[in-house]
Amino acid sequence: MYCQGVDTLLHIDALSRFGHALSDSTRTRILLHLRTGPSYPSDLADSIGVSRQILSNHLACLRGCGLVVAVPEGRRSRYELADPRIGHALDDLLGLVLAVDPNCCPDAGTKECC
Numbered sequence: 001m002y003c004q005g006v007d008t009l010l011h012i013d014a015l016s017r018f019g020h021a022l023s024d025s026t027r028t029r030i031l032l033h034l035r036t037g038p039s040y041p042s043d044l045a046d047s048i049g050v051s052r053q054i055l056s057n058h059l060a061c062l063r064g065c066g067l068v069v070a071v072p073e074g075r076r077s078r079y080e081l082a083d084p085r086i087g088h089a090l091d092d093l094l095g096l097v098l099a100v101d102p103n104c105c106p107d108a109g110t111k112e113c114c
Contacts, residue, residue: 017065026050027058035087038080
């Protein structure tokens with residue numbers, strides 16, 4: 001019984017971190033970009049249209065959540081998803097069709113939903 005409760009807490013923590021990562025559009029764009037393969041920070045910043053400083057802050061958050069890893073390559077680091085299953089999960093989420101109540105989340109991303 002105790003182990004099952006601990007496993008549940010670990011799952012809840014992992015899902016909460018994933019949800020936190022997806023709650024920001026820049027972090028979501030980073031994850032979606034990395035699901036197609038590894039990338040360097042400068043290339044990521046250019047492709048998603050943010051400054052390198054902003055990208056660096058978001059990559060630090062994603063590393064802290066355990067979703068991405070930095071792979072050193074000489075003086076540079078390449079970023080990739082920490083586990084290929086994250087890419088599969090993102091693909092599954094993209095396939096969802098949601099019935100959204102426009103009155104509930106009038107300005108998605110800036111206000112809390114019902």
